[in-house]
Amino acid sequence: xxxxxxxxxxxxxxxxxxGDFVVMKDINFEVQQGEVFxxxxxxxxxxxxxxxxxxxxxxxxxxxxxxxGKDIVTxxxxxxxxxxxxIGVMYQNGALFGSMNIMENICLILEExxxxxxxxxxxxxxxRLKVVGLEGSAYKMPSELSGGMRKRAAIARxxxxxxxxxxxxxxxxxxxxxxxxxxxxxxxxxxxxxxxTFVIVTHxxxxxxxxxxxxxxxxxxxxxxxxxxKPDELRDKSDNAxxxxxxxxxxxxxTST
Amino acid sequence: MNETSLNxxxxxxSKLRLTISGRLDADSTSSLWLxxxxxxxxxxxxxxxxxxxxxxxxxxxxIGLLLKLKEKQEANKGSxxxxxxxxxxxxxxxxxxxxxxxxxxxxxxLFRRAAEQTGKAVVDFLREMQSQITFTGEVCVKLINTLxxxxxxxxxxxxxxxxxxxxxxxxxTALLGFxxxxxxxFQAAIAMKNFGAEIYVADLVVIVLFRELGPLLTAFVxxxxxxxxxxxxxxxxxVNEEIDALTTMGLEPVRFLVIPRMLAAVFxxxxxxxxxxxxxxxxCGFVMVSxxxxxxxxxxxxxxxxxxxxxxxxxxxxxxxxSLIASIGCLxxxxxxTGASAVGDSATRAVVTSIVAIVLADGVFAVVYYFLGI
Numbered sequence: 001x002x003x004x005x006x007x008x009x010x011x012x013x014x015x016x017x018x019g020d021f022v023v024m025k026d027i028n029f030e031v032q033q034g035e036v037f038x039x040x041x042x043x044x045x046x047x048x049x050x051x052x053x054x055x056x057x058x059x060x061x062x063x064x065x066x067x068x069g070k071d072i073v074t075x076x077x078x079x080x081x082x083x084x085x086x087i088g089v090m091y092q093n094g095a096l097f098g099s100m101n102i103m104e105n106i107c108l109i110l111e112e113x114x115x116x117x118x119x120x121x122x123x124x125x126x127x128r129l130k131v132v133g134l135e136g137s138a139y140k141m142p143s144e145l146s147g148g149m150r151k152r153a154a155i156a157r158x159x160x161x162x163x164x165x166x167x168x169x170x171x172x173x174x175x176x177x178x179x180x181x182x183x184x185x186x187x188x189x190x191x192x193x194x195x196x197t198f199v200i201v202t203h204x205x206x207x208x209x210x211x212x213x214x215x216x217x218x219x220x221x222x223x224x225x226x227x228x229x230k231p232d233e234l235r236d237k238s239d240n241a242x243x244x245x246x247x248x249x250x251x252x253x254x255t256s257t
Numbered sequence: 258m259n260e261t262s263l264n265x266x267x268x269x270x271s272k273l274r275l276t277i278s279g280r281l282d283a284d285s286t287s288s289l290w291l292x293x294x295x296x297x298x299x300x301x302x303x304x305x306x307x308x309x310x311x312x313x314x315x316x317x318x319x320i321g322l323l324l325k326l327k328e329k330q331e332a333n334k335g336s337x338x339x340x341x342x343x344x345x346x347x348x349x350x351x352x353x354x355x356x357x358x359x360x361x362x363x364x365x366x367l368f369r370r371a372a373e374q375t376g377k378a379v380v381d382f383l384r385e386m387q388s389q390i391t392f393t394g395e396v397c398v399k400l401i402n403t404l405x406x407x408x409x410x411x412x413x414x415x416x417x418x419x420x421x422x423x424x425x426x427x428x429x430t431a432l433l434g435f436x437x438x439x440x441x442x443f444q445a446a447i448a449m450k451n452f453g454a455e456i457y458v459a460d461l462v463v464i465v466l467f468r469e470l471g472p473l474l475t476a477f478v479x480x481x482x483x484x485x486x487x488x489x490x491x492x493x494x495x496v497n498e499e500i501d502a503l504t505t506m507g508l509e510p511v512r513f514l515v516i517p518r519m520l521a522a523v524f525x526x527x528x529x530x531x532x533x534x535x536x537x538x539x540x541c542g543f544v545m546v547s548x549x550x551x552x553x554x555x556x557x558x559x560x561x562x563x564x565x566x567x568x569x570x571x572x573x574x575x576x577x578x579x580s581l582i583a584s585i586g587c588l589x590x591x592x593x594x595t596g597a598s599a600v601g602d603s604a605t606r607a608v609v610t611s612i613v614a615i616v617l618a619d620g621v622f623a624v625v626y627y628f629l630g631i
Contacts, residue, residue: 098596115287116318123328124321127353135355143595161283162316193352194317 008033008165008197009054014063016046016053023049024223027063029216033164036191036198036211038231040246041218047201048169050218054199055089055167056080068164085113088158089167094150096142102129102153103138109160128156132186148179155186165197166190172204184210205249217243261285265296273302275326278311281319290322297329305330310341320349392588396519399511403520415517422483423525427532430478434533437470438462438540446548455548459555460562462541467567471534473619476578479526480611484586487518488607491590492600500591515587519580526579527572534568570631574622578615585611 009031016023023046031037041047052058054065056072064071072083096105106125110116116124129138132152142150151171158166171187172180184207190196191211202208208215208231215234217227219242227234227243235247261279268274275293279285297305307326312319323339330337342350365373403410445458491514494500503510538559545555589607593599 099598110283114283114318116283116290120287120290120318120321120325123325123355124318126355127317127321127324130355131352159317162318193348 006033007031008068009037009199010064010066011054012064012066014050014053014060014065016049016058016060022223024218027225029225029228031165031197031199032213033197034191034195035213036187036200038208038212038215039199039201039218040203040208040215042220042246045218045220046223047218051167051169051199051201055087056084085161086163087165087167088155088161088163090151090154090158090169090171092170092173094142094154096150096153096157098142101139101141102134102145102156105142105153106157106160109157113161125156125160128159129153131159131190132156133182146179148175148183151175151183152186155190159190159194159196162194163196165199168198168200168202170202171200172202172207177206180204180207181210183207187211205247217246261289263289263293267300267302271301271303272306273297273300273304274306274308276308276311279313281312281315281322283316283318286318286322290325293322294325294329297326297333301333301335302330303335305335305337307337307339308341309339309343309346312342312346315343315346315349317349317353320346320353323350324354388592389585389588392591393584395511396515396584399509399516400519403512403516409512410520411513411517415521418518419521419525422479422486422521423528426478426482426525426529429482430475430529430533431536433474433478434466434471434536435540437474438466438537438542439544440540441465441470441537442541442544446544455545456550456554456558457562459541459545459558463538463559463563464567466534466537466541467563467571469571469619471530471537472571472574472578473615475526475530475533475575476582476615477612479522479529479579480582480586480608480615483522484582484607484611485604487583487586488589488593488603489600491587492593492603495591495593496595496599510591515584515591518587519583522583523576523579526575526582530572530575534571566631570626574619577618577622581614581618582611585614 007030011027011029014027015025016027027050039047039050049058053060054067054072056065056075060073063073065073067083068086070079070083072080075083096102097108100108103122103125106128107118107121110121110124114121126135126138129135132155134149134152134156137145137149137153142153145153155166155168168187171183175183187198187200188211191198198211200207200211212231214229215227215231216225217234218224219226226240227238229238231247234243236244238244238247261281262277264276264278266274266276273296275296277289277293305326307323309323315323323342327337327339364370441462442458445461446455449455449458491500494514500510500514503513542552542555546552586607589603589610593603
C-alpha cells in the first residue's frame with residue numbers, strides 16, 4: 001500500500017441538502033494518490049450520498065470536489081467527460097447492463113471513449129477480466145453470474161479505461177465471507193500493482209481492517225466527519241465513544257476511555 | 258517527450274524492429290494500434306524486436322498492444338523480444354496477460370440455425386400453451402373458491418383496480434366510440450348514396466357496433482391500457498422479489514393479485530363497451546343529422562334495425578374478453594424474468610397475446626352465434 005503524499009481528491013467545504021433537509025455540512029477531506037480510503041458511518045448518515053457527490057451524480061449546495069485538480073462539481077460537457085474518464089465506479093449491485101454479455105459491457109466503454117479496433121477492445125476487455133479472475137466468463141450474461149462474480153465483472157468494467165480512482169459502493173454487501181475476502185484481496189492487488197486509488201463505502205468491519213489505509217467516519221446527528229485515521233487507531237484510541245463502539249461492534253456505547 | 262511514435266526498421270534475415278516511444282495510453286494507443294499490428298501481420302518477420310526503452314508511460318491499453326503484437330508473432334511462428342521495457346510495465350504485462358482467450362459460441366450454419374430456431378419456437382409454443390392452461394385452471398379453482406368465500410376477496414384492491422382500468426378509461430373509450438361511429442357512418446353514407454339508401458347507414462353502424470366493433474374496440478383499448486399495466490405491475494413485483502415474499506408469507510399470488518384484477522376487468526369491460534356503443538351511436542346520429550335526416554328518423558330506424566339480442570350478444574363476449582385480458586396480463590407479469598428489459602418485454606407480450614386471443618375468441622363466438630341463430 002505504497003502511499004504517495006499527493007492528494008488526488010480534495011473535498012472542500014461540501015454541504016449537501018435535499019430541499020431543506022441538510023444531509024451533511026462543511027465536509028473537508030483529502031484522499032492521497034494510491035490510498036485505499038474508506039467512508040464509514042451509521043445507516044442513513046449519507047455515505048452513499050457523499051460518494052455520489054464525488055462522482056457528480058449529486059450536486060452539493062456549496063463546496064468543491066477536486067479530482068486530480070479539476071472541480072467535478074462545476075465541470076460540464078467535454079471537461080466533465082475528461083474527468084469521468086479518470087474514474088471508475090462499481091455500484092452496489094454491479095449495475096451491469098442485463099441485455100449485454102460481460103464482454104459487451106466492458107467493450108461498450110472502450111468503444112465510446114477510444115478508437116480501438118474491435119479485436120483490440122476485446123483483448124483489453126479480456127485483460128481486465130483476467131485481472132479480476134473472470135477469464136472464462138467473458139461471453140456470459142450478467143444473470144448467469146453469482147453475486148460475487150457480478151461485482152468482479154463490474155470492477156473489470158470500471159477498470160476499462162485505466163482509471164486513476166475506483167469508487168466502490170458497498171463491495172462486500174450480500175456476499176459470503178470467503179467471496180468478500182477474495183474481493184478485498186483483489187482491491188489490495190489492484191492498489192498495489194496498478195497504483196489505483198480506492199474510495200470505498202462499506203460497513204463490513206473485516207474488510208475495513210483488511211484493506212483500509214485511512215477511514216473517515218460520518219455522523220448522522222452532527223452531519224459532519226467525526227473521525228479520521230487508520231482503523232486500528234480509531235478502534236483503540238479514538239476519544240469518541242461512538243466511534244469505538246462502531247469499531248468494536250457493540251450494541252451499547254463504549255464509555256471506557 | 259509525451260509524443261507517441263512508432264518507427265519500423267527492417268533488418269537483415271527477416272528481422273523487424275519496432276521502436277515505440279512516448280506515452281502509451283488509451284488515446285495514443287488507439288492511433289497506432291492498426292499500423293503496428295499491420296506491420297507485423299504483413300511483414301511476417303521471423304524475429305520481431307520491440308524497442309520499448311523510450312516508452313515513458315504505459316497503461317492497460319498500451320500493454321494490450323504489446324500483448325497483441327506478441328500474439329500475432331506467436332501465430333506467425335516467429336520469435337519476439339521486447340527490449341528496454343521498464344520493470345513496472347513488465348509487471349503489468351504479467352498481470353494482464355489473459356493467456357488462452359475464451360471464444361464466443363461458434364455460429365452454426367444457416368440451415369442448422371433455422372432448424373434449431375424452428376424447434377425452439379415449437380417447444381416454446383407448447384410450453385406456453387401448457388403454462389396458459391395450467392394458469393387458467395389455477396385461476397378458475399381460485400375464482401370458484403373466492404365465490405364461496407367472498408370475504409377472502411380483497412374488495413378494496415378490486416374496486417381500486419376497477420376504478421383504474423374502468424372509470425379512468427371512460428374518456429378514451431367514449432372518444433374512440435364516437436370517432437368510429439362518425440367514420441363508419443360517413444364512409445357508409447358515401448357508398449349508399451349511389452343507391453339512395455343512406456337511411457340504412459343506421460342499420461349498418463348500429464349492428465356492427467353492437468355485435469362486433471363495440472366489444473372488439475373496447476377490448477383492444479383495455480388490452481393496451483390495462484393488460485400492459487397488469488403485466489408491468491406484477492412484473493416489477495416479480496423483479497423486486499415481492500411475489501416471492503407473498504409466497505413465503507403464505508399468501509398465494511394468484512388469490513392476492515390475479516383474482517382482484519380478473520374480477521375488476523371482467524366487470525368493467527361490458528360497462529366500457531356500453532359507453533363505446535352509446536358514443537358510437539351518437540357519432541352515427543351526428544353524421545345522419547348532418548346529411549339531412551331528422552334525429553327521430555335515425556332513432557326509429559335504429560330501433561327497427563336492431564334488438565336486445567344484438568346488444569347482449571356483443572356484451573356476453575366482453576366478459577370473455579375481459580377475463581382473457583386480465584389473465585394474460587397477470588400471467589405475463591408472473592412469467593417476468595430478471596433484468597431491466599424483462600418488465601417491458603412482459604408488457605409487450607401481454608398486449609400482443611391479448612389482442613390475438615381476443616380476435617380468436619371473437620371468431621369462435623361468430624361460429625357459435627351462427628349455429629345458435631343469434
